[in-house]
Amino acid sequence: MDKEALVFEVNQKGFDQYVLLNSHKIPVIVEFMGVWSGPCVAMDILFTGLAKEFPSQFIFAKVDIEEQPELSKAHRIENVPTVLVFKEGKLARTEVGELKEPEARALLKDFGVFHQSGLMREQAREKHLAGDTSGAIVQLTEAIKADPSNTRVAMDMVQVFIDIGELEQADGLFSRLPESTHETDMGKALSGQLTFAKLAAKVDDVATLQKRLAANPADYDAQFDLSLRQIAQYQYAEAIETLLSIYKNDPHYKDGAAKEMLVTVANMIAPTNQELAQDIRRKIGNLIAG
Numbered sequence: 001m002d003k004e005a006l007v008f009e010v011n012q013k014g015f016d017q018y019v020l021l022n023s024h025k026i027p028v029i030v031e032f033m034g035v036w037s038g039p040c041v042a043m044d045i046l047f048t049g050l051a052k053e054f055p056s057q058f059i060f061a062k063v064d065i066e067e068q069p070e071l072s073k074a075h076r077i078e079n080v081p082t083v084l085v086f087k088e089g090k091l092a093r094t095e096v097g098e099l100k101e102p103e104a105r106a107l108l109k110d111f112g113v114f115h116q117s118g119l120m121r122e123q124a125r126e127k128h129l130a131g132d133t134s135g136a137i138v139q140l141t142e143a144i145k146a147d148p149s150n151t152r153v154a155m156d157m158v159q160v161f162i163d164i165g166e167l168e169q170a171d172g173l174f175s176r177l178p179e180s181t182h183e184t185d186m187g188k189a190l191s192g193q194l195t196f197a198k199l200a201a202k203v204d205d206v207a208t209l210q211k212r213l214a215a216n217p218a219d220y221d222a223q224f225d226l227s228l229r230q231i232a233q234y235q236y237a238e239a240i241e242t243l244l245s246i247y248k249n250d251p252h253y254k255d256g257a258a259k260e261m262l263v264t265v266a267n268m269i270a271p272t273n274q275e276l277a278q279d280i281r282r283k284i285g286n287l288i289a290g
Contacts, residue, residue, distance in 0.1 A: 024088055028087075
């Protein structure tokens with residue numbers, strides 16, 4: 001029989017049975033939530049998805065604070081979302097505030113819920129960052145063989161291919177991934193990186209663009225192409241300043257291409273770097289207002 005995702009709505013009467021007793025067998029993640037709260041709903045969707053990914057390895061229990069005020073009071077819930085983790089019949093962890101996917105996965109890992117291929121991903125990432133890219137590719141290849149269903153491993157491989165400029169391999173592998181994978185935060189980030197890498201490959205190299213700008217600092221075409229190169233190399237701060245300079249000096253350059261590119265960059269990085277995305281939007285707003 002296939003294992004099933006263990007997701008329940010819990011009330012005061014069933015708390016002992018569904019949470020405390022079951023926590024002697026597997027970890028129980030309890031989210032105290034309000035159905036009116038966006039972060040609460042987002043975490044509900046996140047942990048429900050993880051429960052499907054790790055069937056029968058943990059229980060995800062949901063408590064509506066408005067319907068279960070006694071439970072909220074008993075567990076001293078002051079803000080939502082709040083996550084309580086129970087193990088061996090006892091409270092083992094408390095997390096207040098919205099957890100994003102990496103944080104949720106790290107929480108589960110602390111309680112023994114993870115993919116072996118996930119550990120291989122971490123090892124591959126460390127090798128890649130240390131300069132052993134060939135070793136990282138070998139590690140990711142082994143991880144894919146060990147767990148073909150873990151599309152995050154394949155996306156890591158796409159990232160490595162982008163980083164080393166193997167765009168054809170990156171594009172081919174990414175296109176073979178399920179469409180649902182493309183809609184994840186990681187998938188959207190990779191899609192954006194691929195787009196900019198392809199655009200950057202069509203313009204002059206950085207050295208040539210810098211020579212053009214040294215000869216003519218007002219060469220907005222060179223500045224714009226340089227921003228593409230900077231984005232493709234993850235030099236977001238430099239790219240933003242380049243594009244802001246174009247927009248400040250010539251807001252109508254190519255029908256507002258600099259502003260449009262700034263918005264595109266902000267949208268691309270927002271899933272993984274909300275703070276920088278907000279900073280870009282704030283700077284655009286200041287220029288427009290000024």
